[in-house]
Amino acid sequence: MKTMTCRQLGGPCDLAHQGETADDVINAQDRHLKEAVKAGDEAHIPAREDMKGRWKHPVKSMGWYRDMKKAFAELPED
Numbered sequence: 001m002k003t004m005t006c007r008q009l010g011g012p013c014d015l016a017h018q019g020e021t022a023d024d025v026i027n028a029q030d031r032h033l034k035e036a037v038k039a040g041d042e043a044h045i046p047a048r049e050d051m052k053g054r055w056k057h058p059v060k061s062m063g064w065y066r067d068m069k070k071a072f073a074e075l076p077e078d
């Protein structure tokens with residue numbers, strides 16, 4: 001397992017997500033952003049909008065995924 005924080009994934013807080021793959025932590029971050037915004041946390045709105053934009057424009061967002069996968073690959077195992 002590896003850990004990536006909300007901040008490392010483009011968000012505003014230090015909540016840690018654990019996963020076996022980069023996709024795991026990206027999905028966890030997506031859920032976290034949705035929940036935070038639903039709970040009225042305005043600090044997470046820009047990151048939520050960015051994430052929504054990525055699902056809509058997957059080709060344009062490949063660079064971001066590549067960066068996240070690279071960052072994840074370079075993390076030490078927990």
Ligand SMILES: [Zn+2]
Nearest residue numbers: 006011013015
């Ligand atoms: Zn957060």
